Structures are given as C-alpha cells and as structure tokens.
Amino acid sequence: MRNGRTEQAVRRVVRAVRLDLSAAAGSLRRACARPGRERDLAAQALKAALAAWLAWLIAGWWLHAPAAFVAPWVAVVLVESTVYRSLAHGLQQLGAITAGTVAATAVGLVLHSTAVAMAVVLPLALLLGHWRRLGSQGVYAATGALFVLTNGTVSVPTSADRIAAAVFGAGVGIAVNALVRPPLYLRDTRAVLRDATEEAHDILHAVADGLTSGRWDAEEAGAWHERALRLHRHVDEARSAVDWSRESLRGNLRRRGSVPLPGKGYDDAIAVLDYAAVHIAGVTRTVLEVAAEDRAAPRPHPGLARTYARFLCRTARALRLYSHSLFDAAREDELRAEVTDLRATLDTLRQELARSTTGHPDDLATYGTLLAQANRLTDHLLASAG
Template sequence: MPAAGPLRRLAGRLSTKRAGHVVHGAKTLIAAMLTWSIVTPWSPEGRPYLAVATALLMVNASTVYQSVTKAAQNVVARVAGLILALATARLLGPTAGAVAVIAVLAVIVGPRRTADDRLQVASTAVIALAATATDPMGSLISPALQTLTGAAVGIAVNALVLPPLYLNESDSAVRDLARSIGTLLHDMGTGLSGRQLAPKAHTWLHQARSLDKRLTRAEEQVQQAGESLRWNTRCVAHTRRKETTFDDTFRVLRGVSIQVRGIARTLADNAHDNHSDHHLGHQFLDQYAETLQLAGAAVQAFAEPGRATGSPDTSPRERLRAAIDGTLAWHDTMTDTIARGTLTKPGAWHVYGSLMTDAERLLADLDRTDTH
C-alpha cells in the first residue's frame, strides 16, 4: 500500500516523541528533588528555590553541551547581578534611585551581552537589592552557591540520565529533504516527456522554492544532532560517530536543491518566452526529461535505501551508481550534439546551456552523494 510508508514514519515519530516526554519529565523530577535535598539543609530558612530553578533550567537544555554553556552564562549573569545589587545598596540603599542605576548599568556596561543576559543581570540585581541592604555578604554568597549547586545538579542529571541525542531527527529531516527533491525531479521529467512544460512550469518553480523550508529544517536538525554528540555519555557507550548526523550528506543535498531550483526557474522562463525560436525542441526535452527522471531516481534511492527499485540483490549504492552512470552517458551524448550543431531549435542555445550547466552540477553533487 502506498500510504504504508508515511504512516509507519508518522507512528514512529509519535512513539519517539511520547517516550521522549516521559524521559524528559523523569529527568526534570530527579533534578528538582535532588537539588532540593542537597540545598535545603544549608539554604536560608530552608528555601532552595533559586537552586531548584537553576537545576530545572540546566536539565531542560536541549543538549548536554547547551546545559554546560547555559550554566556558565547563567552563573556569570547572576553573580554579576548580585555584585551590582551589593554595590548599589551600599551607595544608595534599597531605593528607586538604586533600581534606576541598576537598569542603566545593565544596559550600558554589557553592550556585548545578549538581551537575555542583560535582563537576567538586571532582574537578579533588583530582586537581591532589598536583601543586600540588610545582610550584604549573606545575600551575595548564598544565592551564588545555590546557583552553582543547581547548575551542577542539572548538568549531571542531563549528562548521566539518558542524555538527549537527535540522530533520528537528523536522519528523518535529511531523508525528507532528499525525498522532496527526488519527487520534484521525477515530476519535472514526467511533465517534460508528456509535453506539459507550459502548464506546469510555474508549479515546479513554486515547489522548488518551497524546498527552502525543508532545507532550513534539515540544517537545524543536523546542527542539533552534531551538538548533541558533544560531551554525550551515550556516544562513548555506543561509540557513536559524528558522521551519523548526515552533515556531509546535507551539504550535498543543499547543492542539489540549488541546481533543481535553477532548472525550474529556467524552464518557467522558457515556457512563457514570447520568442518562438527560443522554445526548447522536442528532441532536447525528451532527453532532458530522461536525465531528470534518472536524477530523481538517484535521489529517491538515497532517501529510501531499503526500498527495492531493482532486483532484490541490488544494493542502494549500486542502484544510485547505475542511475548516475546512465545520466552521465546521456549528458555526454547531448553535449556532443550541441557541440556539432545538430540540435533542433538552435535559437534556444542559451537556454540549452543553462539547463546543461545545472544538470552537470547536479550530477556532480549526486556523485558526491554516492561517495558518502
């Protein structure tokens, strides 16, 4: 059944998300309870709220690397806010003037910080202002220790209790991108062979431009997957390697998508060119349709390595190599035909050149895909 594949992928994603929510909730609970039990005995009046809030922030970071970097930023920002509160309280006391000075200094002194960092410095300073007026050193040391303790617990829980990995999401995003590109190439090839250039050219161009959204999503997922491997204990345990993030493959597919967009744009412009002698000849369109279909099959074979498109004994790599070889053979034939001047519709030579250049670059990108 044609819908079986997408339904299985959707069910798999929902199951993965549900399991992820359970793990996420368990880690949050562990971090909160562990921080509470550690900090309560020595926190002022037994109120370790700052430590728990910091631990929750760290354990909810999307990756272990992010939890460490966020912890560093959080500790620095809060300590800076506490020092600022102490200084202003000693000079001006807990007054409206002290609040104004804090707001101005947080903006002016740290222009290179992000808006969130400046806001955290200012908010921490304002909240701590009243306490610093009555117990300056205590109000500085206790929140700093709570922040450090909460950050340490949050990082430890995030790193040791099923630290997040995003390899499946990266895999899925890259395959979705490859599947979309392959489908569009096949549709363009089928449309050209069916003499449907004029009615479908702008639809192809719209679909090619819409690939940008999938490119952005795939790039974000690939970057997140790469980051999730940094300092991740699961990578050490399972000897994961960075190549599993599909970073190299994504770069190749991004190049392929650029050529696909160029082909779609050239076909759309030619379909509505008022100069009849610029229109592409049927001989070229038939051959170009074949190369687009072969290229689409090559990308689809990469997107669905387990799907049999040839004999059961043919590996995905062999199917991809065969599709590329067939396209390259046609490309050489067409280049020779154009060079000898035997191609019909010679007035459209500039259009032929543009389409052939994009096809050549697309094939080069696919060849790199086969290598990876």
C-alpha cells in the same frame, strides 16, 4: 450583521481549538507509540520537573537554605536540549547572576534607597546582559540584581546565599540532564536528511512528469519553482540537524563509544543537497521562463523534452540512492551503477540538444542553460559517488 460576524468568529476559534487539541493528541500518541521528537520533548519536560523538585527538596526542605527558591529556578532552565548546552549555559548563567548580584549588593549597601539603587544598577546590568561571553544567558544579570534589590534588606550574607543556591541549582540541572536519559539527536538528523533528499527527488520527478506529458503551463511551472526555492530551507534544516547531533554527543554518557559522531559523510550529504538545490532551482526557473505566455520562441520539441525528463528522473533516483548509501554501504554499488547510467543519459541529452538547436537566440539560451545545469548536477553526483 454583527451577530453573524460574532458567530463566524466563534466558529473560527472553536475550529482552531479543535485543531490544536487534535495536534496535541496526535503528538501524545506518537510519543507513546515510538521514539521521535515528541518523546524527546516529553522526556526533557519530565527531566526539568525532576531537576526542580530535587533542587527544592535538598535546598529548601532538607537544608532550609535562606534562598532555596533560587535553586529550583536555575535547575529547571538548565535542563537543556543537549548536555553540552546545559554545561555552557550553566556557566554563563552563573556568571550573569553573580555579576548582577554583586553589582546590586555593592550599590544597595551604598545607596539606601531601593528606587535610586534600581535606577543605577539596572541600566548597567542590562548592558552587561549584551556581553557576548554571556550569550543568551545575559538577561540573568538583571534578574539577579532585581532579586537583591526587591527582596528586603540588602546584605552580603543574603547575596552570598543566593549565589550559592544558584550554583547548587545549576549543578542539579546539569547532573539530571547528563545522567537521566541524556538527549541524542542522530535519529532526527537522519530523518531530516532523508526528508530533504525526498523533497529534491519529488521536485525532479514532478518536473519530469510535466515535461513528458507536455504540461508546460506557467502556473504549474511556477509551483515547481516555488518548491525548488523552498528546498533551500530543507537543506538548512538538515545542516542545523547535523550540527545539533554533534553537539548532543559532546559529554553524553549514552554514547558509550558505540554511537559514532556524525562524520564527513554527513557534511558531504549536505554539500550534495545544497548543490542540488541550487541547480534544481535553476532548472525550474528555466522551465518557468520557457512556459511564460509572452515568450516568442518555440518550446523544445516533445522528443527533447522526454529525454530531459529521463535525465531528471535518473538524477532524482541517484540523489535518493546517495542518501540511502550514507546509512547502508550495500547501496553504494547500486549508486555507482545509477550514476554511470546518468552519465550515459546526459550524453544522449547533449547530442539531442545539439541537433535541436535552430540558431534562435532564445533557443540557444534555453538549451544552453538546461545543458549547463544537467552537466553540473551530473559532475557533482559523479564526484560524490566516486
């Protein structure tokens, strides 16, 4: 029995390693084949290595600086994902290292015991690391203090050399990130926006297909609702990507005035997607409640379900056209025409819902919810397309 479990564990590990190697090989192929996230990551890794090498070459090999090891260490961590972040984090890191170094030097010169000096300085340095102005770089206050207290005799010249090396390394890291293929993320922003829109489109089509074919079982309706709830995560990713793109253009020499800053259209797209996600979740929740096995009220008749399915299909197409129109002005007229047809479909749906009302409280609640969600989605798309 134990041998069998061991073999199963080994097979799982081997399978996991194979999957990881396959994923790594796929990432490498994509990095070589076309621009994308994988190529950006590879470029940043090579730039970080270049920054460390240059910092050591100048500080250690050429200048023989006493604390040369600090320069490549700071340089490699400051090749950040954006030029602006490199500069901001560089200033924060230098502030943290300087504060920790100065504090450790002062205490070390007074207390001639490393153990006692650590006991005094480290709590202060760690508390300083939580200062909001130092951000994520606050931990380097404690690191700077440790370098002082654990590296032989404490002296002012030695500490000054470490701070100077840190300043030099930060300059090299920031310069390499700003001058050598500074990162831009507009491509990723557009891809994430389109992915979120396509997911909204696919959810609406899946629900429409289910309504048209009469598949109203609770399991499938539950799957639609789960996808609709996850759509909010896609919208959050798109919002984060827009912010990331704007930051990547700040201080970026690759922009050269020809790459526009993501404007209001991106913010409008996020707002539309966010609004759509809320109401798609509402639609799928209503469908799930209607499909529940313990529901006593009858379901909408097939004709009404098909009309609602047509409305969902038109909504899905309008969302997709809206996303395309952000990057292709030629699609704007097509979007306006589609939204006009969507309004006509909504009017037909409203009439059928009015005729289908039986007076049953559950029916009134279901039809009212479906109509309210349809009205809100249409109004928002009309306003966005206008």
